[in-house]
Amino acid sequence: MIDVKCLASGSTGNSYAVDDGESVLLLEAGIRSKKIMTGYLDLLPRVKGCLITHEHQDHARSAGKLAVQGIDLYATEGTFGRITDIDRPYRKHIVRIGEQFALASWIILPFETEHDAAEPCGYLLYSTAAREKLLFATDTYYIPNTFRSLNVIMVECNYSQKLISQSVAEGRIPESMERRIERSHFSLENVKDFFLANDMSSVRHIYLIHVSRNNGDPKLFKREIERVSGVPVTVL
Numbered sequence: 001m002i003d004v005k006c007l008a009s010g011s012t013g014n015s016y017a018v019d020d021g022e023s024v025l026l027l028e029a030g031i032r033s034k035k036i037m038t039g040y041l042d043l044l045p046r047v048k049g050c051l052i053t054h055e056h057q058d059h060a061r062s063a064g065k066l067a068v069q070g071i072d073l074y075a076t077e078g079t080f081g082r083i084t085d086i087d088r089p090y091r092k093h094i095v096r097i098g099e100q101f102a103l104a105s106w107i108i109l110p111f112e113t114e115h116d117a118a119e120p121c122g123y124l125l126y127s128t129a130a131r132e133k134l135l136f137a138t139d140t141y142y143i144p145n146t147f148r149s150l151n152v153i154m155v156e157c158n159y160s161q162k163l164i165s166q167s168v169a170e171g172r173i174p175e176s177m178e179r180r181i182e183r184s185h186f187s188l189e190n191v192k193d194f195f196l197a198n199d200m201s202s203v204r205h206i207y208l209i210h211v212s213r214n215n216g217d218p219k220l221f222k223r224e225i226e227r228v229s230g231v232p233v234t235v236l
C-alpha cells in the first residue's frame with residue numbers, strides 16, 4: 001500500500017512524501033529544506049526525487065536547496081524557467097505533460113492543471129511495488145481529465161463558494177482576490193463534481209490538501225466529500 005506523509009499543506013507551504021515500501025517520492029518543496037531533511041529523515045535513503053507542480057513559493061521555495069542536498073527535481077520546463085535559484089542543473093529533470101516516465105518503482109504521468117503559473121501540472125503515480133495508483137492534484141480550479149482505477153487521491157479542496165462569499169461580505173478579503181482564487185484554486189463544489197465524474201470504485205482513501213485558512217472549513221469539507229465519494233477522507 002502507498003503510504004502518504006505530510007509536513008505542510010496550504011498557502012504557507014506544501015511538502016508531502018509518498019512511500020510504496022520500496023522507494024519514496026517527495027511531492028513539492030514548499031517549506032524550508034531543513035524541515036524537509038529532518039521531517040523525512042528515516043525516508044531519505046529511499047527518496048528518489050522530488051516532483052514539483054509549479055513555481056509558486058509555497059510549492060518550490062526550497063527546490064534549489066534540495067538539489068544541493070543531492071535530491072533530483074522533476075518539473076515542467078515552464079516551471080523550471082521560473083525557479084531561478086537552482087545552481088545544480090544536473091539535478092533538473094524536465095517532465096512533459098502527457099508523457100509518462102519511470103522513476104525507481106514509480107511510473108509517473110504529468111497532467112495539465114489550471115492555475116496562474118507558467119506551466120503547472122498534476123501527477124498521476126502508479127507504484128509497481130504497491131500496485132496502486134495515486135492522483136496528486138493541487139492549485140487548479142478544475143481538472144480537465146478523468147481517471148480510472150485510482151486507489152489514493154490527494155486533491156486540493158481550497159474553499160467553498162459560501163465561505164468565500166462570506167469572507168468578501170465581511171471585508172476579510174477583497175473581491176479581486178475572490179476572483180483570483182476562483183480562477184486558480186479548487187472549490188469544494190468543483191471537487192465534488194470531479195468525484196462524481198470519476199470512477200471511484202477502487203479508491204480506498206482521499207486526502208484533501210491546500211485548504212484555505214480564510215475560506216475553508218476542514219470538518220465540513222471532510223463530511224461533504226465522504227458523503228459524495230463514500231470513501232474515508234483525511235484533511236492534511
Ligand SMILES: [Zn+2]
Binds near residue numbers: 010011056058059139
Ligand atoms: Zn499553492
Ligand SMILES: [Zn+2]
Binds near residue numbers: 054117139
Ligand atoms: Zn500556486
